[in-house]
Amino acid sequence: MNRFTLAAVATIVGTGSAMAGGLDRSGQNINLLFEEGNIAELTFGYVAPDLSGDDGPLAGPLAGRSSGDAAGNYFQGALGYKQDINDRLSFAVIVDQPYGANIAYPAFVPPAGGGSALLGGTTATLDSSSVTGLLRYKFNDRFSVHGGIRAQQINASVDLRGGGYGPLNGYSADLDGDTAFGFQIGGAYEIPEIALRIAVTYFSEIDHDFDTQENIVPGVTSNTEVTTPEAVNISFQTGIAKDTLLFASFRYADYSVVQVTPTQFGINTGGASLTNIDDARDYTIGIGRRFNDKFAGSVTLNYSDGGADDQVSPLAPSNGSYGITIGGSYQVNPNIKLSGGVNYTRIGDAVPTVAGNELSDFEDNSAVGVGFKIGYTF
Numbered sequence: 001m002n003r004f005t006l007a008a009v010a011t012i013v014g015t016g017s018a019m020a021g022g023l024d025r026s027g028q029n030i031n032l033l034f035e036e037g038n039i040a041e042l043t044f045g046y047v048a049p050d051l052s053g054d055d056g057p058l059a060g061p062l063a064g065r066s067s068g069d070a071a072g073n074y075f076q077g078a079l080g081y082k083q084d085i086n087d088r089l090s091f092a093v094i095v096d097q098p099y100g101a102n103i104a105y106p107a108f109v110p111p112a113g114g115g116s117a118l119l120g121g122t123t124a125t126l127d128s129s130s131v132t133g134l135l136r137y138k139f140n141d142r143f144s145v146h147g148g149i150r151a152q153q154i155n156a157s158v159d160l161r162g163g164g165y166g167p168l169n170g171y172s173a174d175l176d177g178d179t180a181f182g183f184q185i186g187g188a189y190e191i192p193e194i195a196l197r198i199a200v201t202y203f204s205e206i207d208h209d210f211d212t213q214e215n216i217v218p219g220v221t222s223n224t225e226v227t228t229p230e231a232v233n234i235s236f237q238t239g240i241a242k243d244t245l246l247f248a249s250f251r252y253a254d255y256s257v258v259q260v261t262p263t264q265f266g267i268n269t270g271g272a273s274l275t276n277i278d279d280a281r282d283y284t285i286g287i288g289r290r291f292n293d294k295f296a297g298s299v300t301l302n303y304s305d306g307g308a309d310d311q312v313s314p315l316a317p318s319n320g321s322y323g324i325t326i327g328g329s330y331q332v333n334p335n336i337k338l339s340g341g342v343n344y345t346r347i348g349d350a351v352p353t354v355a356g357n358e359l360s361d362f363e364d365n366s367a368v369g370v371g372f373k374i375g376y377t378f
Contacts, residue, residue, distance in 0.1 A: 021280025021304040021320075022255045023099040023126060025076055028203055028233060032080040033092045033136050033146055034188070038378050043078040045371035051317060051347060053362035058164060059117045067116035067360055068106035070317060076100075076371075087138075094132045099154065099228065101126040103315055108162060118359045119352065121161030124315040128154045132184070141192055147185035152206050152228065153177055156260075158274055158315065164359040168269070173262045175210035175224055182206035186233075195239035203231040205257060214264045222263040229253040229280075243290040253280040277316060278307035286325070293331065300325040302345065311353040317362045320348035335377050343369040 108120025286300030306320025323345030
């Protein structure tokens, strides 16, 4: 039963939710560390959001004009390697993309062309990569602890365009790539006979110091300090019938610490931040079923709590989400397993707001994600 436990959970890893809370992309999943044997795996996915809204009253006669699709499609990838050192000690190395953003409002083309009069041309991109090293020590068949370090690289850029930004219309900033280090630590309790496991992992904050160029003072480089959030992941699973597994997870990430205030932007806004991100609370619950020695499937529900306030930054024009993932895995031979899935997510309605002005109304948006994973056991 325990071997199926880990295989069933793995069917959803390649896709997950198409829209998680905050800037989260990978959810910093470490389930690989709990797999049996020595494993190498490659995961990749593709997410296609449909995210648009209509200009608010501030646009005057152009109120109601569509922003067009403001969220770009993106690929997501991860690599993982896990090996047992002995009966008690094992290690894993995971390479993933923990955070990301890809916002681009189509340019405003007056009078009859496309794009928002208030936000057209605004863009925000954030790319990240992380290398996580983990060790796990088993005291016995029930209790274990795990922990390690991670190196995280991030770069970002932003362009503020449109009448909704007032005097900041035309502002741009580039935050050059920076690498910094953090840690994670946790523990797990298991009852292998019933495929039960509960694991808790804490991820530390990571402080970055970016060389930054702003077009307010071209050619001048300043430093922008940004902290990525601390987070806690809780995962649970248990067998509920022969070849049937119930699993769930919860992730909390403290995005209140994510303040992005480049020097000249801060001077011109009284120290305001380019970001305004609510703390992320992501929930999943699902059932996995092994149908035979080759094939297993799973159904997973996902929910992201967007917070009580629907006024959000135009650089992140959504407020929570909920969706469903259908996944499956196929054991090609004793060494190779293929897993994949598809996710559909409804994105919560939101009102992009700048300096108290409600610029747009985003409603009835969604995202589709597909994922695939190949695992090799040796």
